[in-house]
Amino acid sequence: MIGRRSHEPELQAAEYVSGEMRRRERRRFDAHLVGCEDCWREVSFGWKGRGLAEASREVAPPGLRDEIRAALSIAARPSRAPRRLAVGAVAVALVVLLTLGAVAILGHRQPGAIDAAITAARTETLASRGPSTHAPPDLSEEGLVLVMGERVDLAGLPSDAFMYRDAAGESVFLFVSGSRFPTARDSTARPDGMGWQARSDGMTLVCGDRPVNYLVISENPSLVGPVEHMVKTSGVFVA
Amino acid sequence: MGPHEDFLNSAMGATDLVYNIARWMVPGAEDARDLVQDTYLAAYSAWAKGRRPDRVEPWLATICLNLARSSYRRRSHRPQEVPLERASSTAGPSDPERAALASMEAAALRRAMWSLDDGQRVAIALVDIAGLSTAEAAAAMGTPRGTVLSRLHRGRRPLAVLLEDQVKDQGP
Ligand SMILES: [Zn+2]
Numbered sequence: 001m002i003g004r005r006s007h008e009p010e011l012q013a014a015e016y017v018s019g020e021m022r023r024r025e026r027r028r029f030d031a032h033l034v035g036c037e038d039c040w041r042e043v044s045f046g047w048k049g050r051g052l053a054e055a056s057r058e059v060a061p062p063g064l065r066d067e068i069r070a071a072l073s074i075a076a077r078p079s080r081a082p083r084r085l086a087v088g089a090v091a092v093a094l095v096v097l098l099t100l101g102a103v104a105i106l107g108h109r110q111p112g113a114i115d116a117a118i119t120a121a122r123t124e125t126l127a128s129r130g131p132s133t134h135a136p137p138d139l140s141e142e143g144l145v146l147v148m149g150e151r152v153d154l155a156g157l158p159s160d161a162f163m164y165r166d167a168a169g170e171s172v173f174l175f176v177s178g179s180r181f182p183t184a185r186d187s188t189a190r191p192d193g194m195g196w197q198a199r200s201d202g203m204t205l206v207c208g209d210r211p212v213n214y215l216v217i218s219e220n221p222s223l224v225g226p227v228e229h230m231v232k233t234s235g236v237f238v239a
Numbered sequence: 240m241g242p243h244e245d246f247l248n249s250a251m252g253a254t255d256l257v258y259n260i261a262r263w264m265v266p267g268a269e270d271a272r273d274l275v276q277d278t279y280l281a282a283y284s285a286w287a288k289g290r291r292p293d294r295v296e297p298w299l300a301t302i303c304l305n306l307a308r309s310s311y312r313r314r315s316h317r318p319q320e321v322p323l324e325r326a327s328s329t330a331g332p333s334d335p336e337r338a339a340l341a342s343m344e345a346a347a348l349r350r351a352m353w354s355l356d357d358g359q360r361v362a363i364a365l366v367d368i369a370g371l372s373t374a375e376a377a378a379a380m381g382t383p384r385g386t387v388l389s390r391l392h393r394g395r396r397p398l399a400v401l402l403e404d405q406v407k408d409q410g411p
Contacts, residue, residue, distance in 0.1 A: 065254055
């Protein structure tokens with residue numbers, strides 16, 4: 001090719017250094033390199049640059065494979081609509097509106113805001129109205145990673161929505177509102193007389209009004225307690 | 240074997256590769272982790288619908304690239320502060336370039352990579368770091384192979400200069 005095609009030191013060096021020249025072509029280029037300073041210089045740059053790039057290879061951080069497996073096991077669960085809501089706190093990919101139709105299908109077994117919150121927690125989808133008014137509370141000490149913090153509308157009840165995930169990939173939702181949440185049907189009053197708790201659609205719900213109106217929902221009851229405890233004790237929501 | 244196990248067996252071996260691509264698509268370490276996870280979720284979703292690529296590595300690389308271009312587009316491409324850990328290397332001490340590689344600050348290398356054009360950095364990530372062929376990289380990037388070769392070479396050159404400076408700094 002050399003001599004027949006126009007002389008292209010950059011492209012030929014790139015091909016040569018990438019190990020993609022065919023054997024005959026490579027032999028010719030080897031011979032050409034001996035006498036061509038331009039090509040020799042480009043090849044030399046190429047080797048060094050490639051060597052440096054190769055040296056920057058890293059192994060994936062510890063835990064990443066487990067995170068992937070956990071996320072995939074949720075995605076593979078056939079009974080639930082899999083959806084990873086947001087990427088960190090930045091690329092918030094939102095998502096499916098809770099339409100009147102969807103609420104109608106559920107048949108209003110619960111008050112609208114409770115229904116909307118349960119549906120959001122089940123499907124892990126919410127329509128964002130913007131960023132949350134409160135800064136997302138840090139629950140990393142409880143092993144819960146923040147997935148998103150958004151301003152949402154729960155069937156007419158404006159609320160902050162925070163979603164967290166544990167290492168096993170299970171999610172828990174915290175809703176915080178300036179208005180009281182309606183009481184869920186078939187709920188029981190809390191022993192301390194503050195708020196209520198309920199089971200509905202396989203989800204565990206707890207609700208209270210101090211220091212702020214809050215509603216915590218998860219399919220896994222053991223994730224609800226730590227979130228409620230944080231709301232009550234951390235001081236994040238003190239007015 | 241169900242599609243889930245099947246996918247894990249086929250794709251989990253490429254985690255390092257996808258991570259090494261993701262690191263050069265988004266600047267933050269946490270963002271890179273998220274991008275890897277999103278890549279696997281998107282790949283699994285296609286897999287569950289019956290998609291079976293010839294080779295998993297370029298397929299995952301393409302998904303990673305597309306995700307980075309769409310949902311991460313708004314992010315700044317400024318490099319973040321990174322700890323001054325040392326770049327890993329298989330250096331033999333007799334070779335001055337190898338020695339320079341070994342002692343080069345990972346941060347200097349990161350700065351050099353992030354100072355490249357996006358296209359150059361992506362080409363280098365796919366070919367030199369992830370080990371794809373230039374034809375596979377061209378398919379992933381949606382550009383002719385000649386463009387990949389040219390971006391590769393133009394990206395390698397400033398990295399080579401960085402390495403040469405490092406060799407000089409170390410002296411004989
Ligand atoms: Zn030449």
